[in-house]
Amino acid sequence: MPTAPKWINDTLEKLAPSMLRMVRVEHVTYLNPNIKIIRLKGNFSALHFTPGFTVSFRVSPTEMRHYTVFYVEPSARFIECIVHIHGNAPGANYINELQPGGEKIKLAVLGSDKQYDAKVKKQIIFGDETSLSLMLSFLPLLRQNGHDYQFFIELDEQNRNIPEQIGLDNCTVFSKNNIFRDQDQIRQLPLFNDGGWSDANIVLTGNVRSLQNFRKVLKENSHRGKIYAKGYWLEGKKGL
């Protein structure tokens, strides 16, 4: 629930204490002015981290915002997320202000849906800046388990080199508001002429309109692999 009256958020925190962790910002790294890595120190033992593990910050008394964990330290003393500071909005402002040495903050640890299937050889993950953390959370498993994989990423011009900076490989970078806004252009992607990927599992994230268009074309092409879709944001909509 991204927006709710303060009393509801207060009550939920009281009802579900096992889903809350008190954390401190231990370290931040700006990869550029609008992409930030945040390291949160706390006790994350007893949690089962799988790719796509979601956490939620209470960015104001009435607003919650979701972010994805990409790294868990082996003894579960800290986690890391990559966040997109997209503009002037409660989540982006809150995230931008997080700095080491601040007060302890409450973090809701929400868990993950099953997005990764070790048994499926080919995997494609689609998204944008908001999906970089998710992609990085998949990467070690994709490599260790010998998958064939591709990342399709829509990015603003100033973020084009971020995938390389964070160590993502097998990436195809697309301009924002371009191909994935137009189903005809999606149909022209090499993916649809190369039957080799027609049984891949596909995880669609990021902008809702882009992923809906992509999914429609995949369905039209009778894509044989599993399609998991989770919108991360939608123009004009607060939180998701």
Ligand SMILES: Cc1cc2nc3c(=O)[nH]c(=O)nc-3n(C[C@H](O)[C@H](O)[C@H](O)COP(=O)(O)OP(=O)(O)OC[C@H]3O[C@@H](n4cnc5c(N)ncnc54)[C@H](O)[C@@H]3O)c2cc1C
């Ligand atoms: C399961 C899940 C996992 C997520 N993981 C991550 C993550 O790891 N890293 C991350 O950065 N984000 C992630 N997001 C997306 C993030 O929660 C949203 O971008 C959120 O809307 C940001 O809140 P806000 O208060 O800044 O903007 P809002 O108040 O929600 O929105 C204000 C305006 O900004 C627009 N907007 C929101 N996000 C963006 C954006 N990224 N680019 C351009 N315009 C935008 C909205 O459409 C709206 O018009 C995730 C979302 C979900 C649902």
